[in-house]
Amino acid sequence: MAREPRIMKIKFESPTSEFYAQVREKSSVRELMKIIKKVWGDEYMRLYHKSKEMKSDQFLSVYNIKDGSIVKVQVLAEPPDHHQHQPLNDVCTNNFKFMENNKKLNRFSILGLIHFVS
Numbered sequence: 001m002a003r004e005p006r007i008m009k010i011k012f013e014s015p016t017s018e019f020y021a022q023v024r025e026k027s028s029v030r031e032l033m034k035i036i037k038k039v040w041g042d043e044y045m046r047l048y049h050k051s052k053e054m055k056s057d058q059f060l061s062v063y064n065i066k067d068g069s070i071v072k073v074q075v076l077a078e079p080p081d082h083h084q085h086q087p088l089n090d091v092c093t094n095n096f097k098f099m100e101n102n103k104k105l106n107r108f109s110i111l112g113l114i115h116f117v118s
Contacts, residue, residue, distance in 0.1 A: 008060075008067040012036060014075060023060070030056040036073060044076035 006025040010032070012018060021035050029047060033056060037043055047054040049063045049071055065071070 008065070008069070010065065011068075011070045012039075012073055013070060014040075014073045025060070027060050028056070029054045029058050029060065029063075032060075032071065040073075040075070042075045044079050046074040046076065046080060048072040048074070 007022050008025055009020055009022050011020050012032075012035075017040070019039055021032075021039075023031065023035070032047060032054075033045060036045060036047075049065060049069060052063060054063055054071070
């Protein structure tokens with residue numbers, strides 16, 4: 001007899017906002033990113049659990065995500081690959097864009113939202 005998929009409640013935090021979501025134990029990091037995009041509308045992000053950057057092609061179990069875990073979200077103004085190769089003089093511009101994204105998050109903050117991944 002197949003076991004029912006276990007549902008976990010995870011807290012997502014950015015510097016200016018937070019929300020909760022329920023996900024299946026066997027979810028991938030990419031699925032978490034889709035939830036964040038639906039809630040906050042931001043397409044580019046990095047996720048961290050206990051200071052370790054989470055890769056989108058990995059499952060939550062790789063990062064020992066459990067019920068009640070906290071995932072830190074860093075919202076980016078541009079795709080993550082862009083940041084690795086950017087010239088030093090672009091850093092200030094991108095930091096300004098990052099601050100603007102955080103202001104947007106603050107305006108549209110959704111607390112206590114629960115989203116079920118199907």
